Amino acid sequence: MTAKQRHDMGSGGKCICPKCEASVSHERGLPCQELRCLSCGVKMLRVGSPHYDLWKTKQDAKKGSGYC
Numbered sequence: 001m002t003a004k005q006r007h008d009m010g011s012g013g014k015c016i017c018p019k020c021e022a023s024v025s026h027e028r029g030l031p032c033q034e035l036r037c038l039s040c041g042v043k044m045l046r047v048g049s050p051h052y053d054l055w056k057t058k059q060d061a062k063k064g065s066g067y068c
Helices: 050-065
Strands: 015-017 023-025
Touching: none
Parallel strands: none
Antiparallel strands: 015 023
16 A cells, blocks of 8 residues: 655745744655744744644734734
8 A cells, every 4th residue: 555645735845933934945754843943943834834824824914903
């Protein structure tokens, strides 16, 4: 039986820190959530992933409502 691929996001892309927004290039075979931000130590998010989309939606809502 063949192994099922977990994500269909391809091998390129970026990993971004949800706290300080630092980014690094995504490495194939290494999920972004297994990486820690070099600046603040928070788990990274893959740009374009469902987790990133949720984070981005929340960030946009904060900016639109006048919160810092």
